[in-house]
Amino acid sequence: MxxxxxxxxxxxxxxxxxxxxxxxxxxxxxxxxxxxxxxxxxxxxxxxxxxxxxxxxxxxxxxxxxxxxxxxxxxxxxxxxxxxxxxLALQHRKRFAKDTVLIVDGTLVPTRDHTIAAQSKNYRYSTNHQIVIDADTRLVVVVGRPLAGNRNDCKAWEESGAKAAVGKTLTIADGGYPGTGLVMPHRRRKGEDLPDWKQAHNKSHKQVRARVEHVLARMKTWKILRDCRLKGDGVHHAMLGIARMHNLALAG
Known part of the structure; x- marks a missing residue:
């Protein structure tokens, strides 16, 4: 036992x-x-x-x-x-130092409760979760409310409450957040090449942004985030609880 x-x-x-x-x-x-x-x-x-x-x-x-x-x-x-x-839920950080840099990324969690999930790009009923980490410590600081899996990240950023939670703190993201004011990689216009300084900036941006992808990969080792049978707020509580234990394990 x-x-x-x-x-x-x-x-x-x-x-x-x-x-x-x-x-x-x-x-x-x-x-x-x-x-x-x-x-x-x-x-x-x-x-x-x-x-x-x-x-x-x-x-x-x-x-x-x-x-x-x-x-x-x-x-x-x-x-x-x-x-x-x-x-067991993680408590969101409410204050950030002036020099704090955050990273946001959205992740899809297959969710069987169709009242909160929707068919997404992977053709499964899923929920969209916006995860924000501290770029320096890699601790999860904010987990947005789950939205239907067909919601774009640029809309989920605000609708999930993640945007309000971080306020004006500098936050970087991938190219899926146009029009949000987040720091994204430079895009190449049709028929043009990016100048060297923009290419260098994109390379650095990608290396830093990879940290949130590593965090999400670790969190997805919890099998509940691969096929969630919980109803209502259950998937949100699971994500918050797993984030809290991730932080405990990382911080020692």
Missing amino acids: ITASEPSWIAPFTGLSPRQFGKLVTALRREGADEVRKGRPWSLPLEGRALLVAAYWRTNLTMRQLAPLFGVSKSAADRIIDHRGPM
Whole structure:
């Protein structure tokens, strides 16, 4: 049976060391995640509930498969994920230093809830998520609200709330954000060649922008982001929680 009291189970499901996981649980307690509630008590301690949610996001097992691994019922596992998932969410950074440089990129998450998803360029029902990282630390600082997967990044940037969250902080992006005021690579006009200085700028821009692509690649190792069965805000909570654990693992 999987238990948080056995350190060897923590890293495979959370990507955190036992010490980092302990810090996460301490923060959750400080945020009121372990307060006594009315009705039936939780069948797992706070550490076990946090690990169960992480295991679900990491493996994307069904409740019927996951629950026996933690020694709880299917309905108990479902309640834990519904209750604990939002509490693991990343808190957006509200202030940025004057010299901060951010990078934004959109990513599609296959999502089965058709009320929030739409058929996208990969012909699957997906949601569009705008992810913003600090170019220096590579920490996720903002995760936009999920939008239908057929929404262009240039529109999703504003509609997801990502634009408002970063304010006037310098932000770079790929060529899919025209008209947004973000720093994008120079485009070559038909029949013209880019001057050397623009080519050099594009090369530097691409190298820096690749950092957000690396972050997204790491986050996509969580299988819930490859085929999300959660409904409503579930996919958003999963993305926020995975971003928080990414930051913990990266910051040490």
